[in-house]
Amino acid sequence: MDHSETGHETDPGAHTGTARDGGVAGDGGTARDGGVARDGGAAGDSGTAGDSAPAPGDPAEGASPDPPAAGFDAFTALVDSPVYVVTTAAGGERAGCLVGFAAQCSLAPARFAVWLSKANHTYRLARTAQTLAVHLLDRHGHALAERFGGHCGAREDKFAGLDWTEGPGGAPVLAGALAWFAGPVRGRFDGGDHVAFLVEPAHTWTSPTAEGPALSLRDALDITAGHPR
Template sequence: MSTATSSADPGGFQAFVQSLNYPVHIVTTAVDGERAGCLVGFAGQCSIDPARFVVWISKANHTHRVAARARFLAVHLVPPGRGLAEHFGSVTGDDVDKFATVPWVPGPGGVPLLSGVPAWFVGQVLDRADWGDHTGFLLDPVSARNDPAHPAALSYRDVRGVEPGHPA
């Protein structure tokens, strides 16, 4: 007997999703002098050999419009504390230069690399896929840094309640 939940009754799926606690990331990019970055909750390694990672960015997000033209994206683990997560998650790049008040350096392809994060990698965009209200960006890692002395990264449960900087 199947106990699967149909799409007409997504409550079972929502309960499953609410039990997850995966890391959140900040994705940054730059194209033609325009910088963008946002907090993302959907990302993960999707291949070992060759190494591949996918990150999903909301189509409502300013960063999505820039990433749609980008060759490279940087994916950052978020340090403990909500400050950086709220900055990149609750303010829209349509209204504010998010990089004006945070330390960063240019990385491969000109992407902004945030200072003070536990780890980051830059990936070349190999493909983009339309998956509902988000676009998936398939990345081929080209450069990375990991600071083992840095504390653990922020997780999804740590940022619940952060209001998005753009309408859903």
Template sequence: MAGTDGFTDALDYPMYVVTASAGNDRSGCLVGFASQCSIDPLRFVVWLSTANHTCRVAHRATHLAVHVLRSDRKGTAAWFGERTGDDTDTFAGVDWRPGPGGAPVLADSCAWFVGRIVGRVGGGDHVGFLLAPVEQGPPDTVRPPLLRFGDVVDLTPGHPA
């Protein structure tokens, strides 16, 4: 089957920081594959790379936190995108608090929600985590420009996809 690089190269989707906690393990990573996938009931799906430390923690977690960043927060994106929880405490020096199910909620986001994991689906080199939102933070009063794929394309990932 022919690749779709020409199609996907044209996309400039929003980026998210997804965080998870299970037992004494916490992890977070920069994610580009995520979307609302149902209106009633409300559902959101986040795709995590199987090579990612966050994916391994998420498999043991009950909840994930999904954060949207403003376009001027590339430093936060780089922190979670260029490091891996395999060898770095990605929460060191980061302002966060525990949310439902222990999912770390970052202070440096313009909007966030915590979702209960209600399903998982394999998708090649990524696993989809189906989330039922249980708590959300108040969004900014003005809709800010969001951090997008084009803003982070120059980052060096903490691990291969």
């Protein structure tokens, strides 16, 4: 089935931005980072130094703030973003993996960033690929997510037995997706143990019967990464 002829074609540049499209308050520091002399009181204060109660969010007296790593883990534990199956093809091979780090990163021009683990077989193929396809799954798509997240493409063909077609740039398009887009890779950026692939969503498709929400990080917590450690 040619997915580009069924469902709804969408204009990649017509997305409406959300708060997460940009930075959040705090990227440039908070009010307490500068300008307020809490310890010595400000002009007009009737109290003396140290009389005022701790500002909201300050650790209690004698307590230590969370170490940075633990604090960041606590922050990310509150986030429940969609997971994506990213597929690609290059040099006569095809690959795909489950991705939790991904986001729209520009409105005009429309751009989407996908972070692939350097330990992943798909990453090794994507380094030379011209096109990536990014799929959303519905809440019943756990088995498909487990196949692409819990198995290693270096050891087995993840596409065996699946209903898929060759999409734009040769990237495999999965018939079981809730929605997908595909397009050329416009840039690659090293982010540590993951590399960001900047994708232009040149071709998009959404199921005519699509109903949210999409499969999310919390739905996929039981999937153990299948790539080699």
